[in-house]
Amino acid sequence: MATTERSLRITWLIAALFLPSAIQAADINPFLAGGIPSPIGAHPAHIGINIGQNVFCGGTILNQNHILTSGSCVLDGQNNLRAAGEFLLRIGVITIDATTPWMGVIRVFVHPHYNPFTFENDIAILRTNGDMTFPVVATPHMAPAELIDRIVPENAACEVVGWNWLPGTPSMNLQQLGVTVYPRTACQTMFQGMIRDSMMCAAAAQTNQGMCVANRGGGLYCNGRLTGVASFGFGCAANSTATVFTQVRYHRQWIQQQFGRADNPGPGPTPMPGVDGATSLKQSAVAFLLAAMMVILLR
Numbered sequence: 001m002a003t004t005e006r007s008l009r010i011t012w013l014i015a016a017l018f019l020p021s022a023i024q025a026a027d028i029n030p031f032l033a034g035g036i037p038s039p040i041g042a043h044p045a046h047i048g049i050n051i052g053q054n055v056f057c058g059g060t061i062l063n064q065n066h067i068l069t070s071g072s073c074v075l076d077g078q079n080n081l082r083a084a085g086e087f088l089l090r091i092g093v094i095t096i097d098a099t100t101p102w103m104g105v106i107r108v109f110v111h112p113h114y115n116p117f118t119f120e121n122d123i124a125i126l127r128t129n130g131d132m133t134f135p136v137v138a139t140p141h142m143a144p145a146e147l148i149d150r151i152v153p154e155n156a157a158c159e160v161v162g163w164n165w166l167p168g169t170p171s172m173n174l175q176q177l178g179v180t181v182y183p184r185t186a187c188q189t190m191f192q193g194m195i196r197d198s199m200m201c202a203a204a205a206q207t208n209q210g211m212c213v214a215n216r217g218g219g220l221y222c223n224g225r226l227t228g229v230a231s232f233g234f235g236c237a238a239n240s241t242a243t244v245f246t247q248v249r250y251h252r253q254w255i256q257q258q259f260g261r262a263d264n265p266g267p268g269p270t271p272m273p274g275v276d277g278a279t280s281l282k283q284s285a286v287a288f289l290l291a292a293m294m295v296i297l298l299r
Contacts, residue, residue: 032162033237034209035175040094041137043161043176045145045226046219048090049073049126050102051082058162058218059089059126060226061144064134066259067105067126068145069217070229070246071114074124075270079116083267084108087126092142094173096163104129108265109258111251120196122231122246125258141174147248147255148225156181158202158222160230160243162215177211179204181222182242190242191233198250200228203242211243212236220245 049057049069057073067089074082087105090096107127114121134143152158161176179202187201188194195201202220204210211218213234220228228245235241248255 032160032175032177032211032215034204034206035162035177037173038094038161038176040141043159043174043219043221044092044141044143046161046174048093048096048163049217050088050090052086056163056214058215058230060219060229061091061132061142062125062255063144063259064131065128067128068219068226068229068248068255069124069126070231071110071122071124072116072119072231073217074108074110074126075114075116079270081108081110081265081267081270084126089126089128091132094141103132106264107261109261110265110270111254112271118194118196119231119244119246120198121251123229123251123254125255127258145219145221145226146224147252148222148227149249149252151249152181152200152222152227154181154183156222158220158227160202160211160215160218160220162211162218177204177209179220179243187242187244191244195244198247199231200245200247201233201242202228202245203240207240208237210235210237210241 045061047059047061047067049059049067051057051073055073057069059067059069059073062068076082084105084107087108088102089105090100091103093100105126106129108124109127110124111121114123132142158179158181159176160179161174163174182201182203184195184201190201200220211230211234213236216230216232216234218230219226220230226248228247231244231246233241233244235243
């Protein structure tokens with residue numbers, strides 16, 4: 001393996017290791033860069049999620065009391081499941097600020113095989129502390145998403161949506177941005193072989209457009225249906241990086257199963273991928289990373 005390729009793969013491993021804590025920095029620009037204002041009713045399933053003081057994610061309404069987001073949004077920097085009380089859901093609005101009404105969360109369900117190192121199964125569901133009531137017409141801005149159940153071809157036209165809000169800063173209307181499904185082979189090359197069957201990529205037409213990290217967990221819509229959940233690869237208009245999404249169609253059965261769950265997973269350590277029992281990221285991530293780097297360097 002060429003030295004450059006080794007370095008790139010190691011870089012992605014390090015990025016995967018430290019992303020959960022890095023994305024909490026308060027100085028990260030959360031803009032959906034290069035978008036245009038989304039009119040009321042255009043994307044009524046999209047919501048904003050405040051997590052603690054510094055973290056912001058996107059989410060999607062599934063039904064009257066369940067929200068879809070990414071697994072990385074519900075774990076903290078040590079791979080611990082966050083407490084339900086940390087989440088504030090901004091639902092049914094176009095503009096977010098400190099006075100925007102919010103709804104709470106009573107259950108947090110992360111995919112049991114979510115892997116924070118490879119981003120496989122990067123998906124989670126939040127159960128709200130009350131039921132949403134959907135108007136016949138999505139005005140106010142609130143309605144469940146329709147999930148896609150088929151493959152979307154390469155170069156198909158789609159849309160992503162997101163906000164630009166952080167505490168203490170002015171907000172603007174929900175933004176939408178046209179993107180296309182990025183060729184799988186090219187995306188696999190861009191991300192050094194990290195793209196799994198359950199993932200897909202999308203990219204904006206221009207380098208001054210793109211998703212930023214605070215919009216992870218938000219939706220990719222193709223043909224008006226929820227197709228993906230934003231996972232990683234947030235160029236934020238600084239480069240031509242494609243964004244990688246968890247494909248919703250791969251997880252439709254798991255999503256449906258969460259609606260009837262009666263258990264209440266508590267906050268705390270989550271099992272390492274492929275390891276029985278709960279282990280914190282601090283205790284095992286370094287060993288995992290060093291082992292992976294040795295495998296790469298010896299190839």
